[in-house]
Amino acid sequence: MIKVLVADSHPIVQKGLESFFKPSTDLDVVGTVATTNGLFDYLTKSTPDLILLEMDIPEVNGITALRKLKKDYPEVRVLMYSAQPEDVYAVSTLRAGAHGYISKTSDLELLKEAIIKVATGNMFITNELAQRLAFDESTNKPRKYFRRLSTREVEVLKLLSAGKRNKQVAEELGLNEKTVSTYKARLMRKLNVDNMVDMLQQAKALELF
Structure with missing residues (x-):
């Protein structure tokens, strides 16, 4: 069972993901936090397999939080989750050490697929993003x-x-x-x-x- 920590400032998102994944036999939402202080406080007490990290989480931005995660908790996999444009932020977050990037507009089944893929040691970006990044910039x-x-x-x-x-x-x-x-x-x-x-x-x- 993959232990997932949801780091998102929106209560509806937190509760929605908890509810959606509750019947799953593959993963378990073991906790939710709404701020980066809450995130790092949680990690002093328990270590999940994967953090679903909101790009715009309050207190410090997601990329800064990601850098600290990679330094202090290198064993924890991180999937960035954002409403911001994929082809802008995905590259930046992957450079900073994220193991994947998925849009908040994605289907929940795709989110589940992404979590499992990242938690089992792989990287994740959508096929659409991969195709866009391969296009000639001109x-x-x-x-x-x-x-x-x-x-x-x-x-x-x-x-x-x-x-x-x-x-x-x-x-x-x-x-x-x-x-x-x-x-x-x-x-x-x-x-x-x-x-x-x-x-x-x-x-x-x-x-x-």
């Missing part, structure tokens, strides 16, 4: 910019787009303000803009956030 110009971004650059851009200032970004990501400024300059260059307003509008227009 056929999809908006997304090509984001595939150039590093995982850390995506984290910085996400926090800036949420209205956070350099100091807040630095504190959340464990960086200094000068480093955040450097990332901002790189983002502007890679997104082909020359000011913050245009950079954030670009991110919004391309449906990154």
Whole structure:
């Protein structure tokens, strides 16, 4: 029986997944947490086989939480679960150490398949995402910019787009303000803009956030 911890801030999602998987003989939802503090507190007491981790979980973002998980609990498999665009975030989360990525719009049976696949030592992305990532970037110009971004650059851009200032970004990501400024300059260059307003509008227009 695969022991699954659901890390998601939405009570309906938590209860829905518990209810859906309750009859399963393959996996068991052993706990639910709504924040990253709750997640790491849970892990001090019990270790699941797999964490279903929401990308936008409160307190620190999902990629930052993922990095800490990989450092402190390398034996735990992590499947990222998000409503954010697959072809933007999947690559970033896989680079950061996730074992798979699935959209919250996916069928529950596919989610079950993904959990089992990841928990048994494999990687998971959807066939559709695999096909999109294989396309020539010239056929999809908006997304090509984001595939150039590093995982850390995506984290910085996400926090800036949420209205956070350099100091807040630095504190959340464990960086200094000068480093955040450097990332901002790189983002502007890679997104082909020359000011913050245009950079954030670009991110919004391309449906990154």
